[in-house]
Amino acid sequence: MNHLCISDDVKLGKDVKLSKFINLYGCCVGDNTKIGAFVEIQKNAFIGKNCKISSHTFICEGVTIEDDVFVGHNVSFINDSLPRATTDGRLQTEADWKVEPTLVRKGASIGSGATILSNVIVGENAVIGAGSVVTKNVPPDMIVAGNPAKILRKAER
Amino acid sequence: MNHLCISDDVKLGKDVKLSKFINLYGCCVGDNTKIGAFVEIQKNAFIGKNCKISSHTFICEGVTIEDDVFVGHNVSFINDSLPRATTDGRLQTEADWKVEPTLVRKGASIGSGATILSNVIVGENAVIGAGSVVTKNVPPDMIVAGNPAKILRKAER
Amino acid sequence: MNHLCISDDVKLGKDVKLSKFINLYGCCVGDNTKIGAFVEIQKNAFIGKNCKISSHTFICEGVTIEDDVFVGHNVSFINDSLPRATTDGRLQTEADWKVEPTLVRKGASIGSGATILSNVIVGENAVIGAGSVVTKNVPPDMIVAGNPAKILRKAER
Numbered sequence: 001m002n003h004l005c006i007s008d009d010v011k012l013g014k015d016v017k018l019s020k021f022i023n024l025y026g027c028c029v030g031d032n033t034k035i036g037a038f039v040e041i042q043k044n045a046f047i048g049k050n051c052k053i054s055s056h057t058f059i060c061e062g063v064t065i066e067d068d069v070f071v072g073h074n075v076s077f078i079n080d081s082l083p084r085a086t087t088d089g090r091l092q093t094e095a096d097w098k099v100e101p102t103l104v105r106k107g108a109s110i111g112s113g114a115t116i117l118s119n120v121i122v123g124e125n126a127v128i129g130a131g132s133v134v135t136k137n138v139p140p141d142m143i144v145a146g147n148p149a150k151i152l153r154k155a156e157r
Numbered sequence: 158m159n160h161l162c163i164s165d166d167v168k169l170g171k172d173v174k175l176s177k178f179i180n181l182y183g184c185c186v187g188d189n190t191k192i193g194a195f196v197e198i199q200k201n202a203f204i205g206k207n208c209k210i211s212s213h214t215f216i217c218e219g220v221t222i223e224d225d226v227f228v229g230h231n232v233s234f235i236n237d238s239l240p241r242a243t244t245d246g247r248l249q250t251e252a253d254w255k256v257e258p259t260l261v262r263k264g265a266s267i268g269s270g271a272t273i274l275s276n277v278i279v280g281e282n283a284v285i286g287a288g289s290v291v292t293k294n295v296p297p298d299m300i301v302a303g304n305p306a307k308i309l310r311k312a313e314r
Numbered sequence: 315m316n317h318l319c320i321s322d323d324v325k326l327g328k329d330v331k332l333s334k335f336i337n338l339y340g341c342c343v344g345d346n347t348k349i350g351a352f353v354e355i356q357k358n359a360f361i362g363k364n365c366k367i368s369s370h371t372f373i374c375e376g377v378t379i380e381d382d383v384f385v386g387h388n389v390s391f392i393n394d395s396l397p398r399a400t401t402d403g404r405l406q407t408e409a410d411w412k413v414e415p416t417l418v419r420k421g422a423s424i425g426s427g428a429t430i431l432s433n434v435i436v437g438e439n440a441v442i443g444a445g446s447v448v449t450k451n452v453p454p455d456m457i458v459a460g461n462p463a464k465i466l467r468k469a470e471r
Binding site: 160162178180195197213215217231233234235239240241242243246247248249270272274290304305 | 315316317333334335346348350351352364365366369370382383384386387388421423425426427441444445446460461469470471
Binding site: 001002003019020021032034036037038050051052055056068069070072073074107109111112113127130131132146147155156157 | 317319335337352354370372374388390391392396397398399400403404405406427429431447461462
């Protein structure tokens, strides 16, 4: 009884490890990647190989995560910079807004509790400090932190 | 098998759409509103019509959300500004504190990862930036962001 | 149908109250403590008596929470200050990093949405404001808030 909701349209690679209470639909997850409890990954999200997606994290449509990426607990991705529930008094549908992409490059690490705005690229091996709010591109190999996130120093790898 | 825990005392309007892994008790949810995965809504919370309550969000007792409101993923509401687990060495009960209210007015949008303190009114059509911590009232039609959240500019609608 | 995943190796005290959708393994939880929905507590985490662990919170290996502590909703603890998914192209295992401890002393309160970095001690009866990111030790009886969290004033108890 692991309480998994994995839609038929999910593409799971070899040896993907799933914790419990997981909701996946329409996404791709690469070989050996681990997915923690209470994680939701939406359609048209792409997760690479050898990643760790930690508990309570939300990965939305439009997010691409390359190989070897660490995503901490309770991380939120975003695909709409001005979200609204309704247009002209009716609930918005997919026709009412355009998905804004996010790209996390190979080997990057995103700390727990971070929020990653849309239209952002997180560079290769970059590190996002825990609790940060990332509002613009993060250069490769750099550590950023804060709200809004600013460059602290070079990351070791 | 959608893993829904909806108490008998929950009042759901017409065409409410529920995702999976949801815990609702003693709350009211208006017509057409959508509720995402891993959401908890407590007793004496009121959600209007045509709202979107996104995944991983927590809505506590004392919160009123009017119609047409967008609540992002992983949003936390609060109803006690100085919470304590115990009083005089025993676990606090409801008799030990007074619920502090929060009001989100019609058409507002609350970005993902935001924390909304108690005793706050979010004005009509206002926008709370992702990852913000809202510590005081937000005027109508304004975008606020940061920790603590400050006014950035007027919002388009 | 409360959707509880409680491993056989979990030590629950007397009268522990569990909500729904909970994932516990290898941890200890003291008498009378309440645990909210969508909470995960990992192995080698220790929770005292008379605590409240609120919904959506993640408590990792290496965290010790003494008695009478309030932990709000959507709180993240951390045990690795430079997390990486992989080392030399293969997924990291427990052998690849050392758990960094966190200690929350008796009677403290941690606000909702807070992130608590590793190698930190939260002092007795201290209060962490909602949405804060705690990067260093918090003195007893003090209220801290912000990102990074700074001392605001003395806390009443």
